[in-house]
Amino acid sequence: MGAIRNIVILTGAGVSAESGIATFRGPGGLWEGHRVEDVCTPEALARDPALVHRFYDLRRAALRDVRPNAAHTALARLDREWTGDLLIVTQNVDDLHERAGAERLVHMHGELQSALCAACGVRERWTDALPPETECPNCGTFALRPDIVFFGEMPYHMDRIEAALAAADLFVSIGTSGAVYPAAGFVQMADAYGADTLELNLERSAGSGFFARSELGAAGELVPAWVDTVLAAQSTQSSPMSR
Ligand code: NAD
Secondary structure, X not given: OOOOOOEXXXXXXXXXXXXXXXXXXXXXXXXXXXXXXXXXXXXXXXXOHHHHHHHHXXXXXXXXXXXXXXXXXXXXXXXXXXXXXXXXXXXXXXXXXXXXXXOOEEEOOEEEEEEEEOOOOOEEEOOOOOOOOOOOOOOOOOOEEXXXXXXXXXXXXXXXXXXXXXXXXXXXXXXXXXXOOOHHHHHHXXXXXXXXXXXXXXXXXXXXXXOOEEEEOOHHHHHHHHHHHHHHHHHHHHOHHHO
């Protein structure tokens, strides 16, 4: 590994799988028993808000029964101990990265525990059910929705993510299928800017061919081992003996 200073990490559903949160590729292409277009699009929200709200209410309630796993804990340790720039970009809408202690983190696809008012744009932390008739505490309308980026909507924090990719020496993708853009294109952007690229995933993904290296295995094993390696390299780089 060459000298690295700036790291960008993209995480997907595979990082939370060992905590018991389902990934999106269930039998028959269903996600928790639903077709994606029935629960994860603006059209679905307009057509059947009760169904969409109930779906995310169940996902939000399920967060009470899950805990961060070894991959979340290792990434939080890296965040604490890495002295260079670091940004964890998660596609996950659970809060397991922050519960493990990660702080340099953005949720590009939104968060289950946040409500967004489609009328006034205010965001509220939301941990209970969010029925469609809930009044916005800011503007009083009934336009609150789950603060989730649906298919066809623009992901959050793209300016910050692109700036971090442009400055990255290393881009690491963990537990994501590489099928959903723009996240799936981050590896090519990072590579074009000159970063080294590494994929850690259970199996080969749609994007594996774009990475300089891919390691296959469970995130709960691969991530702690990788973090140990990176932090050991940092201490070698910063040791006076190595100057
Ligand atoms: P995904 O379910 O598409 O892929 C998960 C990846 O994690 C797979 O490549 C799998 O091999 C890997 N994996 C599973 N268990 C693992 C483990 N223990 N350790 C390491 N890797 C493991 O999830 P994604 O890539 O996060 O999906 C991207 C985005 O797609 C999501 O954030 C979501 O916004 C959106 N989405 C997609 C669908 C869909 O059907 N494609 C449905 C809803 C939402």
